[in-house]
Amino acid sequence: xxxxxxxxxxxxxxxxxxxxxxxxxxxxxxxxxxxxxxxxxxxxxxxxxxxxxxxxxxxxxxxxxxxxxxxxxxxxxxxxxxxxxxxxxxxxxxxxxxxxxxxxxxxxxxxxxxxxxxxxxxxxxxxxxxxxxxxxxxxxxxxxxxxxxxxxxxxxxxxxxxxxxxxxxxxxxxxxxxxxxxxxxxxxxxxxxxxxxxxxxxxxxxxxxxxxxxxxxxxxxxxxxxxxxxxxxxxxxxxxxxxxxxxxxxxxxxxxxxxxxxxxxxxxxxxxxxxxxxxxxxxxxxxxxxxxxxxxxxxxxxxxxxxxxxxxxxxxxxxxxxxxxxxxxxxxxxxxxxxxxxxx
Ligand SMILES: *Cc1c(COP(=O)(O)O)cnc(C)c1O
Numbered sequence: 001x002x003x004x005x006x007x008x009x010x011x012x013x014x015x016x017x018x019x020x021x022x023x024x025x026x027x028x029x030x031x032x033x034x035x036x037x038x039x040x041x042x043x044x045x046x047x048x049x050x051x052x053x054x055x056x057x058x059x060x061x062x063x064x065x066x067x068x069x070x071x072x073x074x075x076x077x078x079x080x081x082x083x084x085x086x087x088x089x090x091x092x093x094x095x096x097x098x099x100x101x102x103x104x105x106x107x108x109x110x111x112x113x114x115x116x117x118x119x120x121x122x123x124x125x126x127x128x129x130x131x132x133x134x135x136x137x138x139x140x141x142x143x144x145x146x147x148x149x150x151x152x153x154x155x156x157x158x159x160x161x162x163x164x165x166x167x168x169x170x171x172x173x174x175x176x177x178x179x180x181x182x183x184x185x186x187x188x189x190x191x192x193x194x195x196x197x198x199x200x201x202x203x204x205x206x207x208x209x210x211x212x213x214x215x216x217x218x219x220x221x222x223x224x225x226x227x228x229x230x231x232x233x234x235x236x237x238x239x240x241x242x243x244x245x246x247x248x249x250x251x252x253x254x255x256x257x258x259x260x261x262x263x264x265x266x267x268x269x270x271x272x273x274x275x276x277x278x279x280x281x282x283x284x285x286x287x288x289x290x291x292x293x294x295x296x297x298x299x300x301x302x303x304x305x306x307x308x309x310x311x312x313x314x315x316x317x318x319x320x321x322x323x324x325x326x327x328x329x330x331x332x333x334x335x336x337x338x339x340x341x342x343x344x
């Protein structure tokens with residue numbers, strides 16, 4: 001039976017071009033800064049995001065953690081959306097390992113935080129308070145339906161941060177999806193951030209790796225923190241070679257994923273028992289709600305699994321599907337038939 005795996009774009013596997021690039025790559029010891037393939041990937045990433053320097057790390061979680069540890073000291077506070085991936089899904093690493101306090105602000109449905117809410121959350125100068133250091137943004141916003149955040153918004157947060165002497169970190173795990181959906185260059189979306197992290201291993205289909213881009217000074221410090229976390233690796237060209245192919249060949253096709261997600265969402269509006277907010281489906285993520293059809297959530301998941309569709313159950317009758325490389329128009333249509341069958 002064919003399995004249509006819509007749990008995440010992380011299930012993508014390396015392309016043939018990536019496998020060949022890995023085979024032919026030149027290697028050195030990256031802890032000495034001598035892996036030529038990794039150096040090339042880092043230069044490419046810095047240039048693409050309009051930053052001075054970049055560093056390859058093992059995951060998006062590590063990229064965000066290192067960034068926060070560079071921006072903040074122990075007891076410092078960051079302002080972050082209450083739906084942010086860093087707050088929700090990164091094991092509280094900032095607090096456990098950095099003594100950093102998350103000060104959450106409500107995420108609006110469009111993935112933004114109101115500027116006035118951010119401003120209210122910024123601490124004044126008072127001996128009782130922790131120091132606010134940083135504002136964290138996320139683009140595309142995972143838990144807000146993968147919605148892309150505009151450069152106008154990011155710039156306005158940067159302006160606010162600047163007035164208070166705060167930094168801005170952008171969790172841009174899917175920043176290339178955001179740029180594709182908005183039809184703007186990546187640099188428009190990253191110029192408002194002092195540091196940005198993005199994933200090679202999601203829609204871009206590389207097997208491993210994320211990248212932090214920032215100033216030369218910031219990245220030099222990030223290199224120390226990465227080493228402390230055990231993230232200094234040796235012949236990382238084996239990872240970077242696939243990352244280079246990801247950046248060179250896999251960005252343009254993200255639009256296909258967005259078209260597929262849209263097709264999936266539009267198709268679902270015709271299935272009674274499932275509700276989807278079409279307006280929010282702008283990239284490759286589709287959230288939907290299972291109405292009262294007499295089915296339990298477990299029944300529904302089991303029916304889909306039996307018929308070969310995998311998706312993510314988020315609780316409270318909410319589910320998520322993500323389109324990615326390897327999911328075709330035919331797969332989308334088949335998944336729709338299976339969804340209709342499962343609730344029918
Ligand atoms: C996936 C993701 C991350 C973390 O990446 P991992 O490689 O899974 O650690 C961070 N932020 C967002 C928004 C993500 O979607």
